[in-house]
Amino acid sequence: MEVVGSVASLWRYPVKSMAGEQVTEAFVGYAGVYGDRCYAFLNKRAPAGFPFLTGRTRPQMLLYRASFRDTALAARPPNQADAEKLGPGITPVFPPMLAVDVRTASGETFAADDPALIAALAGKGAEAEDLSLARSDRALTDCRPLSLISNATIGQLGDETGLALDPRRFRANLYADFASGRGFAEDAFVGRKLRIGERAVIAVLDRDPRCKMISIDPETAEENSAVFRNVAQAHGGNAGVYCAVLTEGMVRAGDPIAVVD
Numbered sequence: 001m002e003v004v005g006s007v008a009s010l011w012r013y014p015v016k017s018m019a020g021e022q023v024t025e026a027f028v029g030y031a032g033v034y035g036d037r038c039y040a041f042l043n044k045r046a047p048a049g050f051p052f053l054t055g056r057t058r059p060q061m062l063l064y065r066a067s068f069r070d071t072a073l074a075a076r077p078p079n080q081a082d083a084e085k086l087g088p089g090i091t092p093v094f095p096p097m098l099a100v101d102v103r104t105a106s107g108e109t110f111a112a113d114d115p116a117l118i119a120a121l122a123g124k125g126a127e128a129e130d131l132s133l134a135r136s137d138r139a140l141t142d143c144r145p146l147s148l149i150s151n152a153t154i155g156q157l158g159d160e161t162g163l164a165l166d167p168r169r170f171r172a173n174l175y176a177d178f179a180s181g182r183g184f185a186e187d188a189f190v191g192r193k194l195r196i197g198e199r200a201v202i203a204v205l206d207r208d209p210r211c212k213m214i215s216i217d218p219e220t221a222e223e224n225s226a227v228f229r230n231v232a233q234a235h236g237g238n239a240g241v242y243c244a245v246l247t248e249g250m251v252r253a254g255d256p257i258a259v260v261d
Helices: 059-063 080-085 115-121 151-161 185-189 225-235
Strands: 002-012 021-023 025-029 039-043 065-068 100-103 109-111 131-135 146-150 174-178 193-196 200-209 238-247 249-252 256-259
Touching: 002 025, 002 249, 021 065, 109 115, 115 131, 146 151, 146 185, 146 200, 151 174, 151 185, 151 225, 151 238, 174 185, 185 200, 185 238, 193 238, 200 249, 225 238
Parallel strands: 146 174
Antiparallel strands: 002 021, 002 174, 002 256, 025 249, 039 131, 065 100, 100 109, 146 238, 193 200, 193 256, 200 238
16 A cells, blocks of 8 residues: 555534534544534524534634533544454444533533523524524534545645635544645545555545635634635635545544555
8 A cells, every 4th residue: 555645633523513623533433533513503594405503604603612521432432442353344332422512702611402502603594493403423514424635735725815724714524744745635536545544444535515614714703705716716616525434443643644546
């Protein structure tokens, strides 16, 4: 296998559209990164095909910081070691509930299922009675279970727009450094398999079609439409890649990324 890069950082997002948390290691399973987007807020006013309350209509959500109450329980599936002894294809059991707390933009902290949090989220695009909390053992992603983007791609987009782009805008699970050092190097792996670390194998399925979310600054929630406009006009609306997991396993920051086929 040819090593083509390494994992620069790992991220998960306990609540869809809220700020993510960087982790040093994560279990990458068929359903996505363990603990990723296991909660989401549903909005009755949203289109039926995409029923979520997100930063598209409520940019302030990006300033809400969700974290797992029990960090040890949230680190990996409880029976992961036993499952791995049985070989690839054995899916570890996920715990029945991962409790999440959310710190709002104003500094208050609520349990994810606290009605007071829904009241805080209500406003533009939704009233409190329109919102409800959903939980899933599978990551409530927009499309595929795993997303990857290279830091060089983000650097290139920054050069093209003349902006210092915070990588968090792109809300990826895996940020990578590829040996080529070129922006959009990850596109070359579409249709191929990559092994990450000792065990995990992913299939790179397609390029990641972007939306206005990348125009929102994750630190201030201010929008700059030039970011999304540049991706749309110069790169066909795509930045980064979507992936599926073929072999589950732990992934760590610094792990090598190798082409399997």
